[in-house]
Amino acid sequence: MQKITRDQLIEKAASLLGNGTVSCVLGWEKGEFDYDVTPALFETESELREKFVFGDFCGANLSKYLVSKTRKCEGRILVFLKPCDTYSFNQLLTEHRFDREKAYVVGIPCEGMADIERVKELCGDGISSVTADGDELVVTTLYDDEPVRVKAESVLAERCVNCKSKKHVAYDELIGEDGEVLSSARFDEVARLEAMTPDERFAFWQNELSKCIRCNACRNVCPACTCERCVFDNPSSGVENKAAANSFEEKMFHIIRAFHVAGRCTDCGECSRVCPQNIPLHLLNRKFIKDIDDFYGEYQAGAEVGSRAPLVNYTFDDLEPGEVFERGGQDA
């Protein structure tokens, strides 16, 4: 359950639209169902009152949309950012993807977002509506007469259970109170995989990655993936779409996708959220983050604007790739 309400956000947006500070508002609107909330651009107050939503399914990170919207929209854009989204915002600024003056950031507190897959695990399929009530979610399904109530805490998305920070690193204005950077257990799962034997690891990833349908949603949603031309759109790359009888193309795609954002990934977890096959893609990104922390010192992408990413930096006494393996783990 979120502490702030939809009405609070609409009031804020309406007043900023009214006094001309901003010309449009980047927020969320209801999709086909209560839980597939999509990002949307609003230009008038009436539009806002009609369509704007805010709730436990507003997990979408709006910062990437600024790249295209700031080019189209005259004047400033109001954007609502949760603490983890502000890291992506800073990272995009570091890479000069849009003009800071064109964005008006309203930081909003976040109590953690719900994951519809976890709701489905508890309540089954055929969910027709989900509404928040106190610290519970009321779920109605097509098959049950009585609505099912689940604790909001029990259906938190993985990335929110292991929330890395409740502190906004960029904002023009804040609604509610700012939080703290948290120490989370987000690398535990990576460490568990590292401790496996290579055969087990291979089996794990073969199982996960072979589910991939190459919809490219993970790439399209990623706030770090903002190239206008992508290597994976090249038909001669051999991996531009799903191969009929092979698993190389998925491995190649996922290794390279994660590699291209290594050192720039803020670990916002959007890739795993949008994956229609529920592949734990964040485990690939976190492996890079963990390695970078281990080898080159702790680095949080987006924590400050203008910091130099680890892969475009070096020191004279960096670790040799061979030494990396001497540090432990198991080989085949």
Added chain:
Amino acid sequence: MQVKEYKPLIVAFCCNWCSYAGADLAGNNRLSYPADVKIIRVPCSCRVNPMFVLRAFQRGADGVIICGCHPGDCHYTSGNYYTRRRMALLFSMLDYLGIERDRTRLEWVSAAEGAKFAATMNDFVEKVTALGENKRLEDLRCKK
């Protein structure tokens, strides 16, 4: 029936200024290293994109080795420092996905180290031969 002896296919990316000249020196000195090593000359070890490494595996390589100038000796001042970070992360990621560690290597070979070049290649080919065919990163579409 005669069993064909297994010969690995090794791709070696060699930097133009040091390692490629090192390979040349190994030849001039009549030092032998297996013919399974196919050398690809690159302007700098930093030219090697992680995709090159994966692409080599896709097209049937059993091992990929990248050779560059010793740290501090890069013709372009700092190229090999970037290579070092990049490859450390890439190799670690391949390991994380369960690909055998001995299939990838980064080695610094200068133009004066013909003997080191030959020894490195001999050692690398031996290790890859022991691992056998690359099954985990192969692309069936590229099989003849």
